[in-house]
Structure formats: structure tokens, C-alpha cells
Amino acid sequence: MNTSRVFGFKTMKTLLTNRSRATITSGLRRLACTPSSCPRVCIVGGGPAGFYTAQHLLKAHPAMQVDIYERLPIPFGLVRFGVAPDHPEVKNVINTFTQTAQHERCCFHGNVTVGKDVSVEELKQAYHAVVLSYGAEGNRLLGVPGENLSGVYSAKDFVGWYNGLPCNKDLCPDLSHETAVILGQGNVALDVARILLSPLDILTKTDITQPSLEALAASRVRRVLIVGRRGPLQVAFTIKELREMVNLAGTRPDMVPADFKGIAEVLKDLPRPRKRLTELMMKAVREAPSGEGSTSRQWGFRFLRSPVEVLPTPDLTQTAGIRLGINRLEGSGDGARAVATGETEDIECGMVISSIGYQSLPIDPAVPFDPHKAIIPNAVGRVLKTSGLYCSGWVKRGPTGVIATTMNDSFDTARVLIQDIETGILDISTAKPGSQTVTPLLQKRGVNPVSFSDWEKIDAEEMKRGSVVGKPREKLLDVTEMLKTVHS
């Protein structure tokens, strides 16, 4: 063989960038791809569930084409709009999501609300399968009088506000009162408590939004009570988040030692995670300084209390306090039930944040929805009584679980889908057009999808604005502004 030709070939190979090599390979693959071997799947929702489902589908099937449709011009779901700004390390998952989005067989279409801009039926026509991974956009309601008073917020809105979710940018929570009550004892409750009480110099170095930073700087909130309907052994938060509260500079715990009577005796029988969590809580109770200390900010747990009514100010407009029903526990362990004793107790407060859970909502009448469990009814991710529909993440399991849980359940859904292709349950024998028909349809309806590289423009702009003020990023808060940045 001619050496110069060999050399030429080698040089060309070395000079090929990874990306162009990837394109060539995918081009070859596409050429070689017969309709029956080229499944097209679309995913609704660009949060962890969507990205992890896509990741596994792409890995497990060499010809799989995946499109992700996301309501916002911005990917990553709750990793951007839920995870607390002072937890940047959690957001490292974005590195893997970015790799997935840039995979040659994956395409991100932001700014598309499925159920409104395009129906699930239309997606089913264009793809062999549709995976619903749209999370939980609503929140559970307290269902008590006074819930709509000014000064009552859902944790979902409050979190959306400090994290820059466009629909929450005008929340302007009233932070002018000394005591805030948070209902619910999960990790979201602790996130909210920590943000309310964190020293400003911690928050200024995060990607918290500038308006919320300014509001928190002027905040008069000094005392945050985190109220649970059950006891210390039933709290839903985890130890890492509790430890952060215990170590939060400038604050001290304000607990009721009597709440922990009898707990020491049962400690030894608890599984390790619950045991360590409870021990840390008891340590905080033991070491809580009594009376007024030098630290002016306090946080504490109140147990066996259910909200009965949010109490209004005399003019009936504002929150003045909350009436809590006192409970006793029936049974023990995780399954213990709160039973009302009929007694009540009032706490004066100017702010009530309801952190009793997010809630998934139906997005399209074509998709079955279980209104009781507020999930899409499914068996390991196969939507019941339908074909070609799958689900993953919070909309599949309900609004609990950390990113790792969401990852595992998304992998499960992807495995099931691949299995269905292999067994023929999912018919891929006819070719499907995918975004080739969906994109023109959207454009005809005046919707301009945002690509992943469009998002990178927003990303660059946010980081530029952040660097000016010494933050990792300054988030854009308005969809119109995001789109303007994309098209500038």
C-alpha cells in the first residue's frame, strides 16, 4: 500500500475532531438504519428523570433517537429550580445531562409545553414511544381556613422565587415579621428554613437571584418553627440537611426537650440512618443554649401538630398566626399515624410556608392520571391501559426521592422500554418522522423551540452577569428575556 496514502488517512483521522467523527458515524448509522431498527422516542420534561431516561435509552440501543421536549427554554428541571443555591455540588449532575443533550442521537427542544403547544396524541403519531417525565408542577394543599391569606406561601413557590423560576419572580414574600412557621418536616422545609436564616455572606456567593437576595437582606425573620404532624421518629428530612441546620452560623436551635421523652430508650433498635438522625436531633436539643444568647436567629422543631386554621389579622387580610391541632401517635415507627386529640394551640407568626409536598398534575386528557395518588398509573414505567406511553421520575412515583432515586427509576423505565422493543410489544416496524413533523407543527402555532446550543447562549449570558457581582451566575428571570438572549 502506498505509504503516503496511509499517512494521509492517518492524518485525516487525527485531524477529525471528536464531534465531526461522531457526526460521520451517526450519518453512517442513519444510512444503515432500516425503519425497524431505528426507534424514535420522545421524552416530555427536561429534568433529571428526562435526562436519565434519555441517557439509558441512548446507551442501551445503538440506533435509538431521542428528543426531549421541555416547557422552559432552560433544561434541568428541579436541579436548577429546586436544589438550594447553597448546594452547588448537587448540581454537578448537570455535567452528565449536558453530555446526554450533546449526544449525536439526542436533541433538546425547549420552550415547548406539551399538552398546550403540542398534544401527546400528536407526539404519539410522530414517535414510536413517548416517555412522560414532567415532574410535579403543583403542590399539596393544606385544606384549612385561611390558606389563601396574604403571608401564606407554598414552599414550591418560595423555592421557585429564590431559585429564579419565571412564574414565581413576582412572589415578593412578606419577610417583615419575626416568626415564620413552616409546615412539614421534609428536606424542602429545611432548605427553606436555611435560606430564611442563612448569613448573607453565604448566600451572596451562590446563584440565588438578586431580588431574593435583597429581600432576604432586609428580612426581619428571626425565628423559624418547623412543624410536623407526627413525632421526632417520623421526620422526613435527612441527616446531611439537619447537620447543616445544626452548624448554621449565627443561629441556635429552639427545641422542646419534652418532645424527646422516651426516645433515648428506643434508639438502639432503630436502623442506622434513623438512629444517627435522631441522635443528632437529640444532641441539638441537649446543646441548645437556654434563654437569649448572642445569636439572634433561632430555628426549632414542633411535633405532633397539624394545621387547623391560619389566623387572620383583625382586618382579615394578613396572616397573624396559626392554630395547630395537637395530635397523639398511634402505632410506632415509620407507619405511626397522627390522631387528633381535639386540643389546639396557637402560634403567633406573620408568615406560614406550607411544605407538605409537591404534586403532579395531568397535562393531557390522552394520558391516564390517578387523581388520588396524583401520579400517572403505571407498572415499572409502562403507563397502564395504553401502548407506546411510558413515565419516569416524580410523575411516575410521586414527589419524593432524591436525584439518585429518580435516576434509578428512570433507568428502570428505559430498560422496560428497550425490553418492549425487543419483545415486539412496542412496534417499531414503521418509520416515524419525529421532530421532522413536530417542529413545523410548533412553528405553525407560533412556538419557536429552543435548542441546547440556544440554552448555552443563555448560560453564557447568566455566567457573564454573575461574574460581575461575584456569583457563579445571575439567572435570567423572564422567559421573554431568555428568548431575546437566544435570538440576539
Next chain:
Amino acid sequence: MARCVHLQSLLSQHLHSLHLLASRALFSPMAGVRQGLYLPRGLGSWSSRGFSLYHVLNSASQGNSPPEDKVTIHFVNQDGVRTTTSVTEGVSLLNVVITKKIDINGFGACDGTLACSTCHLIFEENIFQKMEPMVDEEVDMLDLAYGLTETSRLGCQVCVQKWMDGMTVQVPKDVKNEKMASTVNQ
């Protein structure tokens, strides 16, 4: 918190390749990854260099294996598949999995910053006993791991040492795999 050379050491080990990498990154499919997008806490000194861990780890896999590779480790993944690899003393097991491209689904989601527990590994009893005790922060995260056992650790916090030569580490079995096969659509 970390008692052995973790990412920082890996970084210095590969500092020489970072220059090269910076230029290569421009052309790679990873070019769009915003380096230093979300900086892990406490790692500011190296993350401020503007290189994401992802790149560092990738660079390790792209470079030649250092000559001192000499500790043998066997990995058994969630499907029971066994992989044997020979690695340098001092690197964390997370780095091993990534640089040696060991096939473990979703391993190391938080890039080794003690924020995810996806790097959960199960050790042999005798090896586990010999390891340094865990710090609270590792146990805090480990306690959230799926399939926790008495000899579980987080792979991003365990660094390879010579005496570990020949050990087998196991990824928790995916019990759901079997369950799934028996579920049919109704």
C-alpha cells in the same frame, strides 16, 4: 474530610495535560459543558482554574496509563458482570471507575462531592475492617444509599492503597431488574 489524594491530586497529576485538553475541549463534543458552572464547595482552588472534573477525569482516560499502575481491583457491577483493572495507588475508586470506563450505571453523579451516594460500593469484610473509619459526612450520605450493607462505603471517598491489591468491590444488585421482567402491561 478526605484523607487521601482525591481530585486535587488527580488534577495535579494531569496538570501537564490540561493545556492540551483546553484546546482539545474546544473541538470535543463536551465543548459545551460549562466548566466551573456549579463549583463544588470547598474545591474552589482547583475549580477556579476553570476545568470541570469531567474534563480532568476524561483526560486521565485519554492519557497513557502511568507506569506505576500496580494495584489490582475487581469490580462486580449491578448485573453481576466482573471487570478486573490495575490502578495507581492513591486514586479514589470513583476516579478508577471513570478513567477505566468500568460499566456501572449512573456511578458518581455528583462528581465525588459527597452529594449523591450513587458511588456506593460493597467491600469484602476483611478489607472493610482494615479501612480507616468513615467521617460523619460520608456516613450521612451513605445512609441514603440504596441496598446499604454493613460493609458499604462511598467509592468517591475510598482511595486505592497497596494492601487492597486483589480486592473485589461490588455494586449493589439491581433487584428491580428481575421484578421488571415479570411485569406486563395491563
